[in-house]
Amino acid sequence: MKEHRLLSALLVMALIVVGCSSNDGIDSGNAGKGAEDEGNDQTSIGSEESEVELSFWTFGANYDSLIEEYTEENPNVTITIQQLDMEDHHTSLFTALSAGAGAPDIAAIEVSEIDSYKRAEDKFINLYDLGAADLEADYLDWAWEIGSSVDGDFLLGVPTDIEPTVMYYRADVFEEAGLPSESGEVEELLQTWEDYRQAAETILAKTGKKMVDNSEPVFKAKRDQASEQYFNEQGELMIESSPYMKQAYDDTSQWIEEGYIDNIGMWSREWRNGIQEGNFATLLGPVWMSETIKEYAPDDTNWRVAHIPEGSGNWGGSWLTIPEETDYPEEAYEFLTWLVAPEQQMKSFEERGTFPSTPEAYDDPDFTKKMNDHYGGENVAELFAEAALEVEYVHKGSLFEDVNEEILIGLDNVYDGADPEEEWQEVINRVERRVFR
Amino acid sequence: MAGLQRDTDKSDDNNTMSGSNKEPQKPKKRTFSQKQRNMASGYMFISPFYLLFAVFGIFPILYSFYLAFFRWDGLGDMEYVGFNNFNIIFNDPLFWKSLYNTIIIGLMGTAPQLIVALLLAFALNSVLIKYKSVFRLAIFLPYVTSIVAVAIVFSVIFSNQESGLVNALLGMFGVEPITWTRAEWGTKVAISTMIFWRWVGYNTIIYLAGMQSIPNDLYEASKIDGASLRQQIWHITIPMLKPFIIFTVFTSTIGALQIFAEPHIFQGRAGRPEGMSIVLYLYRDAFGSNFFGTASATAIVLFFIIIIFSSLNLYFANRIGRSKKVGVK
Numbered sequence: 006m007k008e009h010r011l012l013s014a015l016l017v018m019a020l021i022v023v024g025c026s027s028n029d030g031i032d033s034g035n036a037g038k039g040a041e042d043e044g045n046d047q048t049s050i051g052s053e054e055s056e057v058e059l060s061f062w063t064f065g066a067n068y069d070s071l072i073e074e075y076t077e078e079n080p081n082v083t084i085t086i087q088q089l090d091m092e093d094h095h096t097s098l099f100t101a102l103s104a105g106a107g108a109p110d111i112a113a114i115e116v117s118e119i120d121s122y123k124r125a126e127d128k129f130i131n132l133y134d135l136g137a138a139d140l141e142a143d144y145l146d147w148a149w150e151i152g153s154s155v156d157g158d159f160l161l162g163v164p165t166d167i168e169p170t171v172m173y174y175r176a177d178v179f180e181e182a183g184l185p186s187e188s189g190e191v192e193e194l195l196q197t198w199e200d201y202r203q204a205a206e207t208i209l210a211k212t213g214k215k216m217v218d219n220s221e222p223v224f225k226a227k228r229d230q231a232s233e234q235y236f237n238e239q240g241e242l243m244i245e246s247s248p249y250m251k252q253a254y255d256d257t258s259q260w261i262e263e264g265y266i267d268n269i270g271m272w273s274r275e276w277r278n279g280i281q282e283g284n285f286a287t288l289l290g291p292v293w294m295s296e297t298i299k300e301y302a303p304d305d306t307n308w309r310v311a312h313i314p315e316g317s318g319n320w321g322g323s324w325l326t327i328p329e330e331t332d333y334p335e336e337a338y339e340f341l342t343w344l345v346a347p348e349q350q351m352k353s354f355e356e357r358g359t360f361p362s363t364p365e366a367y368d369d370p371d372f373t374k375k376m377n378d379h380y381g382g383e384n385v386a387e388l389f390a391e392a393a394l395e396v397e398y399v400h401k402g403s404l405f406e407d408v409n410e411e412i413l414i415g416l417d418n419v420y421d422g423a424d425p426e427e428e429w430q431e432v433i434n435r436v437e438r439r440v441f442r
Numbered sequence: 443m444a445g446l447q448r449d450t451d452k453s454d455d456n457n458t459m460s461g462s463n464k465e466p467q468k469p470k471k472r473t474f475s476q477k478q479r480n481m482a483s484g485y486m487f488i489s490p491f492y493l494l495f496a497v498f499g500i501f502p503i504l505y506s507f508y509l510a511f512f513r514w515d516g517l518g519d520m521e522y523v524g525f526n527n528f529n530i531i532f533n534d535p536l537f538w539k540s541l542y543n544t545i546i547i548g549l550m551g552t553a554p555q556l557i558v559a560l561l562l563a564f565a566l567n568s569v570l571i572k573y574k575s576v577f578r579l580a581i582f583l584p585y586v587t588s589i590v591a592v593a594i595v596f597s598v599i600f601s602n603q604e605s606g607l608v609n610a611l612l613g614m615f616g617v618e619p620i621t622w623t624r625a626e627w628g629t630k631v632a633i634s635t636m637i638f639w640r641w642v643g644y645n646t647i648i649y650l651a652g653m654q655s656i657p658n659d660l661y662e663a664s665k666i667d668g669a670s671l672r673q674q675i676w677h678i679t680i681p682m683l684k685p686f687i688i689f690t691v692f693t694s695t696i697g698a699l700q701i702f703a704e705p706h707i708f709q710g711r712a713g714r715p716e717g718m719s720i721v722l723y724l725y726r727d728a729f730g731s732n733f734f735g736t737a738s739a740t741a742i743v744l745f746f747i748i749i750i751f752s753s754l755n756l757y758f759a760n761r762i763g764r765s766k767k768v769g770v771k
Binding site for chain 1: 515516517518527530534535536597598601602603605621624625710712713714715729730731732733735736
């Protein structure tokens with residue numbers, strides 16, 4: 006009798022637990038590429054008799070077909086994939102690592118999150134200990150450096166994909182303003198930010214259109230060209246002492262006041278509409294934005310690509326890591342290196358358009374073919390590849406996004422009429438209160 | 443002393459008695475009496491909730507009291523800092539701003555809502571209305587929509603652009619377009635509207651249930667005595683609804699102090715000072731910047747604020763419908 010009761014009580018509890026675990030996370034619009042994400046999704050790939058079971062947590066990109074290939078070649082391995090949207094994925098990973106239990110064998114980490122995990126080296130396996138130094142030559146230097154610690158002794162992750170930034174522009178708007186509109190010509194025309202400003206002036210005068218959708222991409226583009234950003238490698242806040250960020254802020258504010266910058270937030274309806282109808286002349290964005298433009302304006306042939314004046318930055322991408330808890334570091338490493346190897350990055354690029362972090366892929370005829378299918382020109386692939394090679398590593402630090410948010414709030418306030426100088430002081434005050442805790 | 447003496451005497455007695463009873467020990471096969479077993483099964487029935495609550499409720503609550511005195515980034519070591527976390531948040535103007543925002547949005551979102559809900563319930567309860575169930579359903583519908591969907595729809599309605607729905611409407615009256623997601627009052631109006639729209643139906647249904655429990659004889663008797671509609675509402679409906687009003691005021695206050703999803707989605711993930719609620723403030727602190735100590739300290743301050751507001755509420759809500767002349771029942 007008693008066992009029965011206990012059993013049914015346990016059953017009820019199990020039901021409740023199962024009921025509670027159904028996940029309805031907020032879909033993250035900012036992830037960009039994970040638009041068709043189905044939310045909580047766990048699949049297991051591999052034969053049932055396999056001895057090694059690896060769990061792999063990822064977000065956005067779907068690696069199922071590659072993993073099927075791997076498990077066929079390595080029948081002793083089964084891989085369980087948990088795919089969430091970007092925010093939920095990092096929350097689960099953070100919680101598991103913090104609790105010290107439940108972390109996967111392999112975890113993807115997004116570029117904006119990776120520095121916060123570097124302070125917990127003891128929770129990850131140093132990939133250099135497993136022989137990762139041999140791989141370094143295959144990857145872009147700056148992408149490799151993002152995955153390693155400040156002193157360079159500890160390798161947290163290896164890049165799977167990256168997101169170099171370029172300038173998308175409307176050929177029709179440039180034409181209407183009497184400016185050259187072909188890709189090579191525009192490249193010639195917009196060598197420096199001053200050229201860009203002059204083009205903005207002409208476009209505003211001739212067509213009444215703004216040069217760019219909002220202040221965020223302008224500030225980001227200028228920020229990413231600086232060799233020193235919010236924090237130095239010692240973790241000190243630099244925005245007041247270093248001239249670069251103030252300069253980027255000042256330039257952006259000036260353009261806001263001169264009317265070249267619109268106030269259309271990314272992913273809003275007006276933004277989508279603007280892309281379809283060419284309500285702004287340029288978009289400064291990463292490679293994934295090329296997919297967004299194609300999706301929003303599939304029949305439009307007016308969008309073109311050129312380099313951002315004075316240099317590219319990186320806006321996205323993820324790195325694969327091995328948490329310390331794993332029971333199979335060797336097998337996890339073997340799988341990880343296979344997945345991020347140039348051949349697999351190329352397959353992944355063909356399937357989903359994730360941009361390879363291995364420069365040898367850029368010469369691949371398939372790469373050139375896929376990249377050149379839109380945006381009018383034949384040298385688009387070359388342009389993206391050049392942008393990727395142009396990026397330089399810069400130290401960010403774990404509170405980078407916090408500082409960034411405050412500066413962007415400041416720029417919005419400038420748009421609404423705040424005095425740029427006073428607002429900058431306010432930004433510094435807000436940042437200091439937010440970061441020093 | 444004397445009492446103690448007596449107690450020990452008694453226990454001695456008991457001991458000797460049980461000692462003498464030890465010998466026979468015949469029918470005592472069952473170790474639990476029926477009453478005890480009933481009690482045990484009762485606890486079993488409620489245990490799923492309490493066990494889960496202990497793990498996912500009580501433990502985190504106690505743990506955040508503990509965390510509030512430490513500096514912790516979630517991954518590294520904890521460092522004891524005493525009351526420094528409280529010092530930090532009390533010296534942060536944004537903390538006070540978020541508290542102010544929470545109270546203002548709470549007042550704007552719930553006070554009109556409860557009054558309108560009461561009027562709507564009265565209308566739905568009246569004999570004059572046809573298709574009652576259709577109206578009841580329609581008015582309750584917003585409650586079952588997801589907050590995320592509501593916030594997205596409202597961010598289209600309250601778009602910053604001149605062509606946004608509300609801005610276009612205001613434009614007809616010559617009002618300049620408002621930057622809803624950034625303006626000090628624009629944000630608060632938009633968020634309060636969202637809360638109003640989503641919860642008014644829920645409170646209406648509760649009031650309606652309350653009104654249906656009021657016996658009709660009271661109204662009939664008052665009619666015979668010549669009471670007006672206003673007098674009926676004031677002297678019959680509202681006093682009889684008192685427990686329901688207390689309930690809704692109570693839940694609305696606690697809900698209002700915990701506003702989170704609406705500003706979070708309406709203003710974007712980064713948030714802005716105009717719409718920063720206190721829960722959003724602590725959420726950003728903990729899960730954005732990984733300062734779990736100060737975030738826990740904020741949570742504890744919020745805990746005490748909720749206690750204060752709920753007590754005040756209870757005090758005032760208890761006075762509702764107490765006629766001055768008649769006094770205490």
